[in-house]
Amino acid sequence: MKKFENKLWLGLFIMALLSPLGIILPEKFGAEDAWGEWGLDALEKLLGYVPEGLKKTADIWTAPIPDYNFGGDGALLPAKILSYIVSGIIGFILASVVMIIISKYLFKNEK
Amino acid sequence: MHIPDGYLSPQTYIPLYGVSMAFWGIALKKIKKEVSAKQIPYLAMAAAFSFLIQMFNIPIPGGTMGHAVGAGIIALLLGPWTAVIAVSVVLIIQAFVFGDGGITAIGANCINMAIIMPFVAFWTFNVIKGPSQSGPRFIAAAFLSGYIGLTAAALSAAFMFGIQPVIASGPDGRPLYAPYPLSIAIPAMAIEHLLLFSIVEGVVTVMLIRYFLKHESTIMYGMREVSCEKV
Numbered sequence: 532m533k534k535f536e537n538k539l540w541l542g543l544f545i546m547a548l549l550s551p552l553g554i555i556l557p558e559k560f561g562a563e564d565a566w567g568e569w570g571l572d573a574l575e576k577l578l579g580y581v582p583e584g585l586k587k588t589a590d591i592w593t594a595p596i597p598d599y600n601f602g603g604d605g606a607l608l609p610a611k612i613l614s615y616i617v618s619g620i621i622g623f624i625l626a627s628v629v630m631i632i633i634s635k636y637l638f639k640n641e642k
Numbered sequence: 643m644h645i646p647d648g649y650l651s652p653q654t655y656i657p658l659y660g661v662s663m664a665f666w667g668i669a670l671k672k673i674k675k676e677v678s679a680k681q682i683p684y685l686a687m688a689a690a691f692s693f694l695i696q697m698f699n700i701p702i703p704g705g706t707m708g709h710a711v712g713a714g715i716i717a718l719l720l721g722p723w724t725a726v727i728a729v730s731v732v733l734i735i736q737a738f739v740f741g742d743g744g745i746t747a748i749g750a751n752c753i754n755m756a757i758i759m760p761f762v763a764f765w766t767f768n769v770i771k772g773p774s775q776s777g778p779r780f781i782a783a784a785f786l787s788g789y790i791g792l793t794a795a796a797l798s799a800a801f802m803f804g805i806q807p808v809i810a811s812g813p814d815g816r817p818l819y820a821p822y823p824l825s826i827a828i829p830a831m832a833i834e835h836l837l838l839f840s841i842v843e844g845v846v847t848v849m850l851i852r853y854f855l856k857h858e859s860t861i862m863y864g865m866r867e868v869s870c871e872k873v
Contacts, residue, residue, distance in 0.1 A: 536684075536687075539687055540687065543687060543690050543691060546694040547694055550694060550697040552698060553697045553699040553700075553709070554699065556699070556700070557699050557700075557701040557707045560701040560702075561704050562703065562704065563705075563706065563707075564706065564707075565644070565706050565708055566643075566708075566831055567645065567646075567799065567803050567831070568646055580816065582648075582818050582819055582821055583816070584648070584651065584812075584819045585648035585818065585820070586648070588647050588744075588746060589646065589648035591744075592737075592744070594737075594738065594740055596739055597741040598740065599697070599740050618697075619697055622690075622697075622735060622736070622740070623690045623694060625739065626686070626689035626690045626692070626728075627686035627687070629731045629735070630686040630690075630727075631682060631686050633670075633731070634686075637670060638674070638678075638682070
């Protein structure tokens with residue numbers, strides 16, 4: 532059981548290392564934003580204007596690592612790839628730790 | 643399909659927060675009942691997996707991109723209520739840390755990917771699988787659970803986008819939030835998912851369910867489900 536679990540953790544780590552495929556392939560194939568996830572500039576281009584209410588709330592939150600990228604929009608691809616891997620590992624650890632905290636709380640009376 | 647900040651009107655995102663919170667409350671109680679402390683590592687892995695699989699953006703050449711979510715396979719392996727919490731945790735981390743999906747839209751995004759998707763996937767799997775435990779029917783059930791689950795989530799997101807122009811427009815008649823009506827949002831989201839992203843979700847679901855059946859079938863919620871009560 533333990534051995535099987537370790538294998539799965541390793542698999543997840545490998546996924547994090549491979550994750551940059553998720554930015555390299557879209558760049559190769561010229562795919563832009565996901566549908567409905569356009570930034571303000573892209574909307575301006577699509578519509579010729581930016582909806583008023585949207586403009587007001589769009590930047591309500593400043594994420595510490597926007598778009599899984601430490602280097603900002605101008606970063607070169609290798610920097611973006613590195614950022615993406617690090618983001619993947621951060622997300623991997625955060626998601627696991629939060630789930631462990633929640634379940635420790637739920638099962639505090641067990642075992 | 644992570645709805646960003648600004649795309650939904652407060653009339654939409656506030657009630658959707660309420661619905662998500664109600665589901666979180668029920669889900670935590672259900673997990674306490676259905677899951678055991680031994681499975682804690684799997685709960686952690688489920689959330690980590692969903693986070694990572696979502697990083698693999700799949701391009702439509704010259705067009706948009708999308709990704710699998712993993713909520714379906716989590717529902718099949720650990721139960722839909724576990725998927726609700728695992729995927730919600732991921733969506734909240736994505737919004738706060740990575741700006742992927744809006745803070746105001748967390749309720750909405752959780753309904754689509756962390757509630758609708760795992761339940762639709764779970765029901766689809768059980769209905770199509772019937773009594774089969776392996777073979778083509780079982781595999782088809784696994785594929786369709788991912789395929790239909792992700793498509794349902796996408797349609798729900800498209801619906802949320804599409805009703806915005808009706809809900810709120812400015813004095814000049816222009817929409818205040820997401821600008822495209824249902825007649826554009828639904829086909830756009832439906833087609834890209836039906837033709838590409840949901841297929842990937844289905845394939846991922848099949849690959850993982852086969853892997854777990856072969857190596858560690860005892861953890862599978864769906865397999866225990868056959869003999870006992872419904873959700």
